[in-house]
Amino acid sequence: MSLTKTHHRDTYPTISSTKPSLSQVGKTVLITGGASGIGFEIARSFAKASAARIIILSRKISSLNAAVEKLRDEFQSSGTEFITRQGDIGDDSSIIALWDYLNSQNIFVHVLVLNAAHVTPFGPDTLSMDKQELMQTFDVNVGGNFLMSSRFVKQPLRPAGQQLNLVFVSTAGIQRHPAPAQNPYTTSKAAFTALLGRIADERSAEDVQIISFHPGLLHTEGVVSYFGQNLPRCDEMALPADFSVWAASPEASWLHGRFVWAHWDVDELKADKDFCMQLEQEKGFLKVAVQGLGGVSFDSYFD
8 A cells, every 4th residue: 555665653753743844833723633542643743843832632531631731741842832621523612612712712733634533433344333333433534624624724813815834634535344343434534635625626725725635543541442462563754743743734735625634755756756646647546536547527428
């Protein structure tokens, strides 16, 4: 599953959050699900990149308090301000309250990292699942992320011409055979990845730069519960964390609207002429679609 000869399992100089060209000085970053796991490490990377303010959203107040205490201790001399907000992206009222609060506090968000997700339910087979539990996964992973994105782009405090950066941590395209249990998680992630691809077709990178990426296999509670004792070799947290910072920078603008893997070497991708040509000529390249079929436009029906 690599488009480059180099397959990274840890961060590297091009995407390093301490790289001067990736500086987030003066920017406010909002990270959903940022109190633990990948989200917490993403917050650390944006702090290393000198973000002015990092807002961490999570459902659990205890996790939020513990996370922000660690971050403030580590970056006490950096000048980065850390703000915690308890909230659930599966609840529309919670999302609305969050953005209303930020607006009331005169806080404008430059970068939104969508990391929170609903992982359950599991079942012996898909049709044995409870419909309500199934739809809860889509309510969070599609509906919640959509409303977060919509409110982000439509911030009342947004200056005219101000570019925004939206980064989606996605596991679209992951398959494991045989799977120990059926789960709608990756399907719902794929659905929102596809929706972001459509939004990127409608909005330029200069308006809102959108990058979706697979973070790799990481040693989190969810991965341990999924694989049990058969835990495979995991990647380092710094890989997706620093990749998030890179994806929110001008250096990633050429991948606007696409779905990539954090493992891939971005220098090799950019130097690959065939890859760049395919990226330019094929509107559906690295976007969620039916396997084996190219894009079809309505114009073809009228030719």
